[in-house]
Amino acid sequence: MSREFAPEYIRSLKAYSSAKSEKLTGSTWLNANESPYAKEYALNLDNLNRYPDPQPENVINAYARYSNLSYENILMTRGADEGIELLVRTFCQNGKDSIAQFLPTYGMYKVTAESANVELVDLNQALLINASQSQLLDSVGNAKLVFVCNPNNPTGDVLPLSRIEEIVKACEGKAIVVVDEAYIEFCEEFTAAGLIEKYQNLVVLRTLSKAFALAGLRTGFVLSNPELINTMRKVLAPYPVSSVVAAIAEQALTSCNISSVRRQVSIINNNRATLINQLSACKHVRKVLPSFANFVTIQLSDKAHIATAMESGLIMRPFTLYGEDNWLRISIGSEQELNVVFNWLVEING
Numbered sequence: 001m002s003r004e005f006a007p008e009y010i011r012s013l014k015a016y017s018s019a020k021s022e023k024l025t026g027s028t029w030l031n032a033n034e035s036p037y038a039k040e041y042a043l044n045l046d047n048l049n050r051y052p053d054p055q056p057e058n059v060i061n062a063y064a065r066y067s068n069l070s071y072e073n074i075l076m077t078r079g080a081d082e083g084i085e086l087l088v089r090t091f092c093q094n095g096k097d098s099i100a101q102f103l104p105t106y107g108m109y110k111v112t113a114e115s116a117n118v119e120l121v122d123l124n125q126a127l128l129i130n131a132s133q134s135q136l137l138d139s140v141g142n143a144k145l146v147f148v149c150n151p152n153n154p155t156g157d158v159l160p161l162s163r164i165e166e167i168v169k170a171c172e173g174k175a176i177v178v179v180d181e182a183y184i185e186f187c188e189e190f191t192a193a194g195l196i197e198k199y200q201n202l203v204v205l206r207t208l209s210k211a212f213a214l215a216g217l218r219t220g221f222v223l224s225n226p227e228l229i230n231t232m233r234k235v236l237a238p239y240p241v242s243s244v245v246a247a248i249a250e251q252a253l254t255s256c257n258i259s260s261v262r263r264q265v266s267i268i269n270n271n272r273a274t275l276i277n278q279l280s281a282c283k284h285v286r287k288v289l290p291s292f293a294n295f296v297t298i299q300l301s302d303k304a305h306i307a308t309a310m311e312s313g314l315i316m317r318p319f320t321l322y323g324e325d326n327w328l329r330i331s332i333g334s335e336q337e338l339n340v341v342f343n344w345l346v347e348i349n350g
Contacts, residue, residue, distance in 0.1 A: 004116070006118070006249075009114065009115075009117045010104075010115070010242070011340070013111075013114055013115060015026060016108065016111040018210075022066070024310070024315050024335040025313075026310065026314065027046065027084075027313035027314075027316035028313055028314045028315065028329040028333070028337050028340045029315050029318075029331075029333075030315065030316050030330050030332075030333050030337060030341065031106075031189060031315045031317040031329075031331060032132075032215070033153070033183075033210060033293070033294055033329075033331045034209075034210075034213075034215045034271040034331060034333065035210065035211065035212075035213035035215070035264065035268070035271045035294070036268075036332075036333045036334040036337060037213045037264050037334075038213060039213060039257075039260075041247070041248045041251050041252070042115070043244060043247060043248070044247065045244075046224070046328055047243060047280075048243065048244075050243070052118055052239055052241060052242055052246060053237055053238055053241075053243075053246065053262065054236075054238060054240070054241075055076055055233075055241070056073070056076065056241055056246035056249075056250070057071070057080050058246075058250050059076060059246050059249045059250045059253065060074050060076055062249075062250060062253035063076075063206075063253055065222055065253075066258060067193050067221075067223060068194070068208070068252055069159070069193060069196065069223060070103065072179045072226040072229065072231070073196060073223055073224060073225065073226065073229060074222070074223055075221065075222040075224075075229050075232055075233065075236065076220070076221055076240070076241050076249075077219075077221065077222060077236070077240060077241075078220065078240055078241070079099070079201060079207060079209065079218040079219065079220040080182055080205045080206065080207040080209075080220035080221075081108050081220070082220060082221050082240070083205045083221070083222040084108050084109060084112050084178075084205065084224070085116075086235060086236060086275070087111050087145055087176070087178060087222075087232070088112050088145065088182050089116060089202065089235050090231060090232050090235045091144050091145060091176060091231075092116060092118045092144050092145065094111075094116060094117045094118065095117050095118075097117035097118055097142075097144045098118060098120065098121050098141070098142060098143045098144065099113050099119075099120060099121065099122065099143050099144060099145040099146070099147060100120075100121040100123055100139075100140045100141075100143035100145070100146045100147065100175075101119055101121070101122060101123065101147045102123050102124065102125045102127060102128050102147075102148065102149075103122050103123065103124065103125060103154065104125065104152075104154060104155060104321055104322075105125070105147070105149045105152055105154075105208055106147075106149050106152075106180065106182075106231055109147045111264070120325070121139075121140065121141060121143050121346055122156045123139050123140070125152070125155070127139055128148065128159060128163070128167070129159070129163070133166060133169070133170035136167060136170050137170055137172075137174065138349075140171065140174070140306060143175050144175055144176065144343040145175060145178055146167070146171055146175045146176070146177045146178065147178045147180060148164065148167065148177060148178065148179050148180065149180040149295075149315050150164065150180065150181060150184070150192070151183045151184070151186070151190075151291070151292040151293040152188060152189065153182070153183065153293065153295075154295075154297050154319065154321070154329050155211070155289050155297055156289055156290065156291030156292060156293045156295060156296065157289065157290060157291075157323075158187055158190050158298055159190070160190065160293040161189075161190055161191070161192060161195075161216050164177075164190075164192045164194075164302075165199075165268055165313075166200045168192075168195060168201060168202050169199070171201055172199065172200075172201055172228060173201070174201075175201065176201050176202070176203055176207075177201060177203070178204075178205060179192045179202070179203070179204050180205045181204055181205060181206055182205065182206070182207045182209070182210055183210055183211075183292070183293035183294060185210065185211030185212075185262075185265050186210075186211065186262065186265055186268065186269060186292060186293050186294055187293075190292070191204070192204055192295055193223055196223060196224060196225060197225075200225050200227070200228075201222065202225075203223065203224040203228060204223040204224070205220065205221070205223075206220060206221040206223060206224075207219065207220045207221070208220070208221075208249060208252060208283045210293075210294060211261055211264070211265050211268075211294070212252050212261055213261075213264070214248065214249070214252060215261055217248055217249065218245070219241070219245055219249050225248075226267075230265075268294050268332045270333045271332050271333075271334075271335065271338055272291060272296060272313060274329065274338070275296055275332065275338055275341065276288055276291070276296055276343055277329075278297065278341075278345055279345070281299055282345045282349055283301075283349060283350065284301045284302065284305055284347070284348050285298050285299070285300060285301070285345075286298075286299040286300060286301050286326075287299040292320070294331060295329050295330060295331045295332060296305045296319075296329070296330050296332070297327060297328070297329045297330075298327070298328050298330065299321075299324070299326055299327050299328075300326045300328060301320065301326070302326065303325055303326040305348045306318045306328060308344065308347060308348055310346045312340075312343075312344065312347075313340075314340050314341065314344055316328050316329065316330050316331070317329040317330075317331075
């Protein structure tokens with residue numbers, strides 16, 4: 001019966017397949033770019049009978065200090081994914097407007113566009129690197145939103161800040177550039193947050209899911225100029241952030257915890273370098289992509305090696321890239337978890 005009521009563009013949708021939706025069984029999970037570091041937080045559950053603050057002031061002020069911005073520049077959302085959805089709902093007209101993305105990239109831009117009946121303009125990632133401003137504008141066309149994932153998922157590469165600024169400048173008066181910085185803590189020097197006061201068409205997306213080790217909390221932030229933020233507030237649900245989420249997020253954004261996060265990031269980056277060295281030495285690893293995030297993407301000589309890993313309980317993220325289905329994304333886990341990867345490499349090396 002639902003098919004009779006749902007519009008055609010909804011009926012034709014294919015649900016996004018996240019790393020957790022595949023119902024796999026295993027003992028070592030390196031498929032969702034999660035942090036290996038869990039932390040306990042204190043909770044006061046006495047006020048659950050009351051609605052939460054729609055935009056918790058303490059949390060947003062803490063994030064403002066962390067990002068060197070002001071309260072007026074920040075909107076708190078249920079993960080960066082809600083930020084993506086909110087941008088499309090706010091600035092794109094159903095059945096009329098379009099957004100642009102640069103492939104390969106994060107899958108939620110496509111899912112959001114299709115579910116909102118907004119046209120998706122697929123462009124080659126190479127345009128981000130070497131296209132002139134006029135070439136970039138011609139390629140983007142009439143897109144209202146231009147999504148740039150930096151560092152990019154699933155490839156792990158990063159654009160320098162100077163290039164991000166060129167892209168934002170090229171789109172001034174034409175489109176809003178959305179820089180998705182879900183992985184920026186692993187290379188903080190590349191953040192575009194410092195450009196927000198300079199450009200009115202820039203939005204930066206952030207999350208606590210990766211470096212802050214709070215993937216289960218579903219907490220994100222939209223950073224932009226006050227005019228765009230206030231416009232998005234009109235579309236945001238009345239109570240998007242629960243009081244439990246706000247309480248944990250506030251604790252996560254203390255100066256003490258931020259220092260702890262940065263130490264953990266340093267360990268993860270060192271572990272990433274070690275993993276890259278091990279992968280590069282494996283004869284069955286055809287290619288190792290440079291990475292500035294908490295994962296490494298590789299191309300195997302044969303995708304059958306992925307099944308070998310799964311049989312031993314090692315779960316990583318296989319996918320198709322550049323038309324070939326022998327690619328694998330490996331999250332940077334703890335030293336113990338990475339030892340499982342090293343043992344797998346020894347096994348497939350024979």
